[in-house]
Structures are given as C-alpha cells and as structure tokens.
Amino acid sequence: MKRPTPSQPAKSKKEKISVAVNRRARFEYEIGEVMEAGIVLQGTEVKSLRTGRCTIADGYASHKEGEIWLWNADIPVFKHGNRYNHEPKRGRKLLLNARQIKKLIGELKVRGTTLIPLELYFNKRGFAKVAIAVARGKTQYEKRDVIKTRDWKREQGRLLKKD
Numbered sequence: 001m002k003r004p005t006p007s008q009p010a011k012s013k014k015e016k017i018s019v020a021v022n023r024r025a026r027f028e029y030e031i032g033e034v035m036e037a038g039i040v041l042q043g044t045e046v047k048s049l050r051t052g053r054c055t056i057a058d059g060y061a062s063h064k065e066g067e068i069w070l071w072n073a074d075i076p077v078f079k080h081g082n083r084y085n086h087e088p089k090r091g092r093k094l095l096l097n098a099r100q101i102k103k104l105i106g107e108l109k110v111r112g113t114t115l116i117p118l119e120l121y122f123n124k125r126g127f128a129k130v131a132i133a134v135a136r137g138k139t140q141y142e143k144r145d146v147i148k149t150r151d152w153k154r155e156q157g158r159l160l161k162k163d
Helices: 045-049 098-108 140-162
Strands: 017-021 029-039 060-064 067-071 092-097 113-122 130-137
Touching: 029 045, 045 113, 060 098, 067 098, 067 130, 098 113, 098 130, 098 140
Parallel strands: none
Antiparallel strands: 017 113, 029 092, 029 130, 060 067, 060 113, 067 092, 113 130
C-alpha cells in the first residue's frame, strides 16, 4: 500500500457500522450505565450480521457461572452456510473485564434491574460489539408521561414555527 502524499489526504478510519438497534429499550426501560462488550460469534453469524439482518429487541443478558451471556438475540441463519450454520437464538458469551463482570453481577442482584442490549455494531477495527445497559423497567404511568412530554414538545415546535 502506498503512503499518502501531501497532495492526497489520508483516508480516515470508518466509524462504527450499526447492525441492530433496540429502539424500544429507551421507552420500555430507564437506562442506567452503558458498557461496550465484545461478543463471541461463529463464522456464519458474522456473515449473517454483515448482511445487516439481526434482531436484539427481545434480547437480554444475564450471568452464568461467573460470565455474562446474551440470550434471545436473533441472528438468522446464513443462506449459504450449508451444514456449518448456527442456531439463530443461541446464547452468546459477552467479553468483559473481570472487574466489569463483578460490577454487573452486583447490579443485577438489585431487585428490578436487568441487562439489555441497546445496539449491536462493528467497531472501527471490524470487531462485533454490543452496547449493554443496566436498566430498570418503567411502569405504565411513567411511559404515559414520556408520551405526554414528547407530544407537548412536538406541539411547542409547531406553535413556535407558525409564528
């Protein structure tokens, strides 16, 4: 590969490439601390993710034998995967530091908290990452308040734009 000359600008590294976003999470849950975790995938899972087909809306994370696992995230089978294909909703191990794992396990012991995936993406280096968050489920009246304030802000924008 040739070095860029002063007349040619150096190519900047790509930003993260988002594969799946859990849009309902911010409405259904009160989001606490967000962490980035690596994810252990098989070859056909990576190929399926590169095509952009994945659903993490029903997914959640929990601890099992001192490790954090992602459950119920749907990565569909790769069409050309043949007999080496993966199971779509299998559990996938998340890669975190020991300190982060201990912290998350401690926060999961608090009543009413859970770990949910917010986004699945490929970082600048091409590694698959998951943004997970410690969350607490919202009650029905909290959700109604969110809808009410969102509608009011939209209406304010319309009124101010009209004048």
